[in-house]
Amino acid sequence: MVSLPNNQSFKREDILHQIKDEQLTWDILVIGGGATGLGIALDAVARGYKTLLVEQSDFAKGTSGRSTKLVHGGVRYLAQGNIRLVRQAAVERGLLLSNAPHLVKNQTFIIPVYNYRDKWKYTLGLKVYDWISGILTFGGSVFISRKATIESMPNINANGLLGGVLYHDGQFDDARLAINLAQSIIEKGGCAINYMKITGLLKDENQQINGALIEDAEAGERYKVKAKAVVNATGVFVDAVLQMDNATGKKTICVSQGVHLVLDKKFYPSDHALMIPETSDGRVLFAVPWHNKVVVGTTDTPVEEASLEPQALENEIAFILDTVSVYFIEKPRRSDVLSVFAGLRPLAVPQKGKQKTKEISRSHKVIISPSKLFTMLGGKWTTYRKMGEDMVNRIEKELNWPHKKTTTASLHIYGYAKRVNWNDPLYFYGSDTPKIRQQINENENEWISEKLKIHEMQVVWAVEHEMARTVEDVLSRRTRALLLDARESIRIAPAVAKIMAGELKRDDEWVRQQVDYFTKLANGYTLK
Ligand SMILES: Cc1cc2nc3c(=O)[nH]c(=O)nc-3n(C[C@H](O)[C@H](O)[C@H](O)COP(=O)(O)OP(=O)(O)OC[C@H]3O[C@@H](n4cnc5c(N)ncnc54)[C@H](O)[C@@H]3O)c2cc1C
Numbered sequence: 326m327v328s329l330p331n332n333q334s335f336k337r338e339d340i341l342h343q344i345k346d347e348q349l350t351w352d353i354l355v356i357g358g359g360a361t362g363l364g365i366a367l368d369a370v371a372r373g374y375k376t377l378l379v380e381q382s383d384f385a386k387g388t389s390g391r392s393t394k395l396v397h398g399g400v401r402y403l404a405q406g407n408i409r410l411v412r413q414a415a416v417e418r419g420l421l422l423s424n425a426p427h428l429v430k431n432q433t434f435i436i437p438v439y440n441y442r443d444k445w446k447y448t449l450g451l452k453v454y455d456w457i458s459g460i461l462t463f464g465g466s467v468f469i470s471r472k473a474t475i476e477s478m479p480n481i482n483a484n485g486l487l488g489g490v491l492y493h494d495g496q497f498d499d500a501r502l503a504i505n506l507a508q509s510i511i512e513k514g515g516c517a518i519n520y521m522k523i524t525g526l527l528k529d530e531n532q533q534i535n536g537a538l539i540e541d542a543e544a545g546e547r548y549k550v551k552a553k554a555v556v557n558a559t560g561v562f563v564d565a566v567l568q569m570d571n572a573t574g575k576k577t578i579c580v581s582q583g584v585h586l587v588l589d590k591k592f593y594p595s596d597h598a599l600m601i602p603e604t605s606d607g608r609v610l611f612a613v614p615w616h617n618k619v620v621v622g623t624t625d626t627p628v629e630e631a632s633l634e635p636q637a638l639e640n641e642i643a644f645i646l647d648t649v650s651v652y653f654i655e656k657p658r659r660s661d662v663l664s665v666f667a668g669l670r671p672l673a674v675p676q677k678g679k680q681k682t683k684e685i686s687r688s689h690k691v692i693i694s695p696s697k698l699f700t701m702l703g704g705k706w707t708t709y710r711k712m713g714e715d716m717v718n719r720i721e722k723e724l725n726w727p728h729k730k731t732t733t734a735s736l737h738i739y740g741y742a743k744r745v746n747w748n749d750p751l752y753f754y755g756s757d758t759p760k761i762r763q764q765i766n767e768n769e770n771e772w773i774s775e776k777l778k779i780h781e782m783q784v785v786w787a788v789e790h791e792m793a794r795t796v797e798d799v800l801s802r803r804t805r806a807l808l809l810d811a812r813e814s815i816r817i818a819p820a821v822a823k824i825m826a827g828e829l830k831r832d833d834e835w836v837r838q839q840v841d842y843f844t845k846l847a848n849g850y851t852l853k
Contacts, residue, residue: 333511335790340511340518344377344539344548351377353720354537354552356523356566358382359389360499360706361689362558363506363517364713364733370515371736372717372729377550378510379539381522383798385503386633387560389706390802391668393585393623394615396421396429396495396707400600401609403454410688412457414707418495419461421710425502425738427745427755431463432496432613434598435489437474437481437652444468447490447602454492463493478595480654491597496613499706500802501753504791508739520794526555526569526698534570534696543794554720557700560671561631570698577692577702580631580669584641585622587664587808588612592649592657593619604648612649618663618809621645628669635667636849662852664811673702691719699723710734750778754786761786773817779804784821788828796822796839797846811850818843 334340343349355366358380366378380386398415399407422429436451438444451466467490474489475481507517520542527536527549536551557566567574593599599612612621624641642665650656673690689704689712699720704712714731721728740755751758751765764782771781787793787803796818801807806814822839826832 329512333514335508335511335792337518337792337794340516341541343516344518344521344550347549347551349375349551351375351550351552353377353554353556353717354379354550355556355558356537357387357558357560357562358384358503358507358517358519359387359558359560360385360503360709361389361560361701361704361712362556363389363503363510364709365556365558365701365716366510366515366517366713367506367513367736368710368713368717368731368733369720370510370513371732374717374729376510376515377552378507378515378517379521379523380517380519381542382633383519383794383802384507384517384792385500385802387562388668388671389503389560390500391583391585391666392499392706393583393611394497394499394613394620395432395611396497398454398458398494399705399707400451400454400492400494400602403450403457407688408457411454413711414705415458415461417708417711418458418463420734421497421707422463422495424733424736425497425505425741425755427740427742428502428505428738428753429495429497430745430747431493432598433464433491433493433596434600434611435469435474435478435491436600436602437478437489438487439485440487443602444487444490451490451492463495466490466492477597478593478599480591480593480595481599482652482654495707496598496615497706498616498753498805500805502706502738504802505739505755507792508790509736512739517792519792519798523566523569526566526696527551528696532696534698554724555698556716556720557698558716561669563671563700563702565631567694567698567700570694570696574694577674577700578631578671579674580628581672582626582628582635582638582641582667582669583623584626584637584645584665584667585620586642586645586657586662587615587666587810588619588621588657588661589663590614590617590619592653592655592661599652601648601652604644606644610645610648616805616809621649623668625670631669634846634849635669637665637667641667642852659852664808664850665852666808666850671703689715691716693719693723697723751783757786757790773820774806774813776813777804777806777809777817779806779817781820781824784824785828788825793825794829796825796843799825800843800847807847807850811847814850815844815847818847 352374355378370376525538601610742755
């Protein structure tokens with residue numbers, strides 16, 4: 326069992342109990358349970374503020390569970406001359422590795438080079454990248470020979486290959502980090518709840534925001550919560566919340582979609598990630614080893630509508646397959662794709678003129694409305710902690726609160742474990758791994774998926790300790806089955822639903838609905 330200080334609990338009933346307390350005024354109410362909201366809420370609670378975070382769906386259901394899984398300074402941003410962002414991200418990359426070493430690792434990348442211009446361009450460019458990272462570097466970059474490149478990257482197209490530029494960056498599990506951040510918020514004495522939607526904002530007689538209306542997506546009940554500061558951290562949905570404050574407000578966000586394909590490791594049987602620095606549309610493309618599979622992406626397609634379940638476009642899928650096929654000897658086909666997932670970038674609308682989405686800065690920006698709604702725009706997973714720190718500093722300043730120093734730079738995130746065996750299929754539970762392993766050992770025969778190494782006890786654990794409420798929560802974000810092998814996740818959904826029904830005291834109708842819903846959703850992650 327997990328024991329928490331301050332009578333805190335991961336149980337929904339216990340969290341709801343605090344939300345229902347009408348006498349309570351929260352210091353900070355954060356709307357949105359993605360990287361941005363979780364980073365802000367953790368910074369706030371760690372400074373001692375009474376903090377509540379509400380997420381309309383599940384933690385990391387939005388963009389934060391659909392990233393390329395890189396903790397990186399962003400070689401691409403260096404090419405754009407955004408040295409400040411690269412330096413900031415390099416600092417945060419180092420902090421994240423030391424605060425969540427169970428989820429973040431030092432990852433080597435190789436850029437294969439086929440002409441002398443690229444050899445010098447990337448060798449020198451990555452030296453600048455090393456230099457910007459300074460003592461926070463994950464390791465120096467180096468040019469490696471043609472022979473070493475072929476040995477390091479079996480299946481790489483060796484035709485005309487001169488060698489490779491090897492450099493270091495970070496790699497992580499995005500949704501697992503989000504769950505651990507929610508657990509850290511609770512562990513520190515705050516509240517974080519999923520399936521709880523903000524439907525309106527409350528204002529005092531001076532038209533200043535002093536709370537919000539929230540709706541429990543499970544029970545349908547509505548509550549009023551009072552708060553001294555309300556933060557809009559809803560990613561691509563920020564404009565919808567800004568409209569609740571001011572129906573005539575201008576658009577602040579533009580949305581760009583990025584797609585990833587997941588392939589079997591046989592197409593890229595390497596421990597080094599592949600970095601393709603210049604695709605035909607002038608972007609970068611990665612093939613990153615992840616949970617014994619390879620994640621390939623991404624694209625940058627402007628979209629009009631924000632959605633929680635964006636769909637990959639045919640031309641994006643074809644673009645990724647065509648691009649990697651230039652670099653792989655054995656070329657992946659559509660039928661080889663194990664899963665396809667799309668995410669939406671919340672990009673701050675540029676001030677000067679029209680820019681292509683790939684050129685818009687990934688830096689974050691705080692805006693404060695006249696009614697004192699605090700909104701965070703843009704940003705990256707890598708810089709989520711700094712975004713949290715900046716937002717809480719701005720709240721303190723704007724509301725004339727005495728400044729309390731942030732403590733998140735050295736705060737160990739829930740699950741912190743220094744020694745990690747990355748080949749252990751349970752590695753991502755960090756300090757909880759031994760407890761889960763013990764339960765698995767006691768019920769040895771109950772593997773739900775031998776292929777993905779998912780055990781019945783992981784489902785029970787997800788419900789009891791990780792706030793999982795639906796089959797999708799377990800298969801998409803507590804385990805990563807949906808992203809790793811969508812068809813296998815559909816196969817095991819009925820078994821997962823049955824176990825969850827036992828834990829959550831649900832009936833057969835719930836099981837049926839969950840399996841139907843999940844199957845339909847997961848079909849969207851498969852390619853016909
Ligand atoms: C394809 C792609 C790849 C990326 N790769 C990387 C990478 O490798 N490394 C990196 O550092 N960054 C990466 N990023 C950027 C990073 O993923 C995002 O910047 C980050 O996840 C955004 O987090 P967020 O919390 O702002 O948004 P989200 O994760 O979308 O969270 C917003 C949340 O708000 C909730 N919400 C909305 N309205 C309400 C409401 N009314 N009430 C309650 N909740 C509400 C939503 O349900 C959602 O969960 C990538 C982005 C994309 C799109």
